[in-house]
Amino acid sequence: MAMTKSEVRAFFxxxxxxxxxxxxASPTASCGRGAPESTLFVSLTGLRAWAKLHGLPEREAMAxxxxxxxxxxRFRRNFGLFSAQDxxxxxxxxxxxxxxxxxxxxxxxxxxxxxxxxxxxxxNDVFDESNLNRxxxxxxxxxxxxxxxxxRQALADVASHLDVEAVQLEADEHNLPDLLRGVDVxxxxxxxxxxxxxxxxxxxxxxxxxVHGSVLRxxxxxxxxxxxxxxxxELYPQGQSGDxxxxxxxxxxxxxAPAAVACLMVRLCLRIVLAPPxxxxxxxxxxxxxxxxxxxxxxEADGTEAGGAPCPCARPQVQESASASQESAAGGASAxxxxxxxxxxxxxxxxxxPAGHGPQVLSPLYHLDMSVPELERFFWE
Amino acid sequence: MGIxxxxxxxxxxxxxxxxxxxxxxxxxxxxxxxxxxxxxxxxPEGSSAEQLARHLNLPLQDIKIVMxxxxxxxxxxxxxDGDRIAFFPAVGGG
Numbered sequence: 051m052a053m054t055k056s057e058v059r060a061f062f063x064x065x066x067x068x069x070x071x072x073x074x075a076s077p078t079a080s081c082g083r084g085a086p087e088s089t090l091f092v093s094l095t096g097l098r099a100w101a102k103l104h105g106l107p108e109r110e111a112m113a114x115x116x117x118x119x120x121x122x123x124r125f126r127r128n129f130g131l132f133s134a135q136d137x138x139x140x141x142x143x144x145x146x147x148x149x150x151x152x153x154x155x156x157x158x159x160x161x162x163x164x165x166x167x168x169x170x171x172x173x174n175d176v177f178d179e180s181n182l183n184r185x186x187x188x189x190x191x192x193x194x195x196x197x198x199x200x201x202r203q204a205l206a207d208v209a210s211h212l213d214v215e216a217v218q219l220e221a222d223e224h225n226l227p228d229l230l231r232g233v234d235v236x237x238x239x240x241x242x243x244x245x246x247x248x249x250x251x252x253x254x255x256x257x258x259x260x261v262h263g264s265v266l267r268x269x270x271x272x273x274x275x276x277x278x279x280x281x282x283x284e285l286y287p288q289g290q291s292g293d294x295x296x297x298x299x300x301x302x303x304x305x306x307a308p309a310a311v312a313c314l315m316v317r318l319c320l321r322i323v324l325a326p327p328x329x330x331x332x333x334x335x336x337x338x339x340x341x342x343x344x345x346x347x348x349x350e351a352d353g354t355e356a357g358g359a360p361c362p363c364a365r366p367q368v369q370e371s372a373s374a375s376q377e378s379a380a381g382g383a384s385a386x387x388x389x390x391x392x393x394x395x396x397x398x399x400x401x402x403x404p405a406g407h408g409p410q411v412l413s414p415l416y417h418l419d420m421s422v423p424e425l426e427r428f429f430w431e
Numbered sequence: 432m433g434i435x436x437x438x439x440x441x442x443x444x445x446x447x448x449x450x451x452x453x454x455x456x457x458x459x460x461x462x463x464x465x466x467x468x469x470x471x472x473x474x475p476e477g478s479s480a481e482q483l484a485r486h487l488n489l490p491l492q493d494i495k496i497v498m499x500x501x502x503x504x505x506x507x508x509x510x511x512d513g514d515r516i517a518f519f520p521a522v523g524g525g
Contacts, residue, residue, distance in 0.1 A: 149525045241525035265524045267455040284503065285496055290521045301456065303524050417517075419454075421466050426517075428498050 058100075058118055065096025067123040089119045091126045094210075108211035109167040113138040124209075125165055136324050137165055141211075143323040144168040144232055146258075148221055148249060149239030150197035151175070152308030153263045153315065155186030157237050158201055160316045162209040166323075169205070169212065172229055173197040174220040184305045221245060226252035235322040237315055238262045241299075243290040247282045254280055259322045259411055263315040268304045268421040270311035274318035276411030281430060285415075306420040314416055322411065446473045447512040449483065454519040460489050480516060481506045495521045 053061065072086030092115075101111035112122050116134040125137060132140070143166050147154045150173035158169055176196050181188040185197075192200045198216040205214050221229060221240065226249060230236060236253050238261060240246050246262065253260035254277040261274045262282065275281050290298070414427035451470040458464045474483055480497045484506070496519035497504050510516065 151525050153525045239525045241523065243521055243523040246523065246525075263525070264522045266520070266522045269455050269522065271522050286521060288495070290495075290523060294521060295523075298521060298523060301524075308525075417454075417519075419466060424467070426501075428501050428503070428517075431502060 055118055058115070059090060059120065061100060062090055062092040062096050062120060065093040065099075067091050067093055068126060070129070087119050089121060089129065091121050091123045091129075093123050097122055097211075107213070109141045109213065112211060113141040113167075116141075128165065132165075132324075139324055140165040140320075141167045144170070144234050145319065145323070146170045146172070146229060146233040146236040147239055148172050148229065148236060149241060150187075150201050151181065151239065151241060152184045152186075152265060152303060153312050154237070154239035155188070155197075155201060156309050156312030157239060157263070157315050157319075158205060159186055159208065160312060161319070162205045162212050164316070167211075167213060168215070170215045170217060170229065170233060171198045171201050172217040172219060172221060174218055184303055184308050186309075221249065223248050223252065227256060230256045230258050233258055235259045235261060235319050237319060238264075239312075239315075242295055243282070243286050244295075247280070247286070247289070250275065250280045250282050254278060261315050261318050261322075263311045265303050265307045265311055266298070267302050268307050269417065269419045270307045270314075272311050272314040272318060272413075272416045272418070274321060274411060274413045276322070281412075281415075284430075304420065307418070310418055310420055310423075314418060318413055321413070325411070445476050447476055447478065447510060447514070448473050449510060449513075450515040451483065451487070452515070452517040453487075453489075454517065455522065456520050457489055457493060457518050461487055474510065476512070477509060479507050479509050480504060480518075483510065483516060484518060489518060493520045494518050 068091040070089045072088055097108060097111055101108045104111065116138045119134065121129060128137065145161060145166055145168065147158050147169055150158070150171050154171070154173065158171060161169060176194050177185070177188045177192045177200060179193060187200050187204045196218050198218050202214045202216040205212055217229065219225060230252060236249065236258050238246050238249050240249060246264065250260045250262065259274060259276040262272060264271045273281065412430065414429050417426045417428060449472055451472065453461060453464055458466070461470065464470070474486065480499065481491065484491055484494055494506060497506050498517040499508065499510065499514050
């Protein structure tokens with residue numbers, strides 16, 4: 051059922067929760083032409099009705115409506131912090147959270163509330179009483195239950211549009227390639243140096259940017275690395291012995307450090323998820339999501355608003371995919387250049403480093419000390 | 432040369448003034464450690480990070496990462512006057 055832009059906005063009239071006027075300084079804020087357009091914030095009920103009408107998953111319906119300046123009310127307080135394009139990218143992002151304890155629980159919740167579209171949660175452990183001081187979804191009623199499953203259930207109540215895959219297994223070098231398949235970025239919320247090092251290696255081999263997090267007492271580390279050089283092996287050339295690990299597991303981990311480091315990790319994750327494709331790809335600003343599909347359920351913009359011409363807001367995928375292939379054919383990006391094939395959000399085959407996510411995606415090593423508190427940056431050689 | 436002249440001579444020619452920050456479990460070995468200020472101390476010129484750690488009674492096997500002026504260094508690298516050194520154990524919890 052195709053709708054014009056006006057019809058789409060009219061559809062949401064009964065579901066309108068707030069309307070923000072277009073910025074006066076930017077008369078073409080919405081689509082680069084025509085009259086200024088307000089931003090509508092619409093209810094979950096309305097979004098579900100529109101998604102059902104067009105046979106779309108809720109998160110994809112949300113992403114497409116953003117191009118019409120129609121935002122989910124649930125993201126109204128994201129408005130001004132994220133552009134519509136950012137929110138669409140986030141809704142189409144696919145993120146692996148490996149480890150569902152102190153870091154993983156907080157990181158998963160932050161990503162769910164922020165607007166991520168897909169999370170793969172992996173952990174083989176169950177909640178224990180000693181987790182109650184710091185692990186986000188560890189509750190007394192959850193004791194003894196598998197962490198990954200508890201998180202999936204809890205997140206379904208936070209964000210029903212979010213696609214969550216819970217995997218109960220312990221990551222190792224054999225299953226890491228499968229865990230990384232189809233994700234845009236991986237968050238290291240594991241609890242041993244050996245497992246973290248293995249994940250970084252597997253990430254870089256698969257072309258998946260790696261976001262490290264670690265905690266001890268009131269302190270923690272975080273960094274993001276898009277490769278090609280693994281950094282944890284440089285930080286810990288001697289690794290960690292079994293005795294050292296056993297001793298570390300008796301050490302304290304406070305309530306604050308996991309929450310704060312998870313915030314840092316999610317911020318670093320956004321650098322990947324929101325990064326535009328590199329200019330050399332010729333892919334323009336958006337190739338996210340639907341590939342060469344049309345925006346389901348939406349016809350070209352109203353003639354009255356867009357002068358009869360296709361509106362770039364309404365048809366981003368079609369136009370920019372075409373633009374990418376034209377530039378590629380003209381030699382703008384060679385076939386062997388990973389920058390030419392940027393397709394995040396699930397369409398990215400494992401082992402294909404997305405454009406713009408190369409060696410330049412390397413943050414400093416952040417050291418957070420919540421006892422002061424203090425955030426310090428260390429730089430790689 | 433009086434004693435005060437000797438002290439002045441030593442402070443100018445043979446002593447490095449260092450700032451040292453300790454992380455987590457390494458703090459247990461320095462009673463009264465203030466995480467905000469760290470440690471201000473002097474070491475003979477030409478001292479290494481390892482010698483500094485020994486001077487502080489830090490267990491060398493627990494020191495996994497040595498940062499000097501914001502960059503990773505080896506434990507036997509020599510220090511310079513004014514350096515800021517940070518010692519870390521393995522920080523591997525999740």
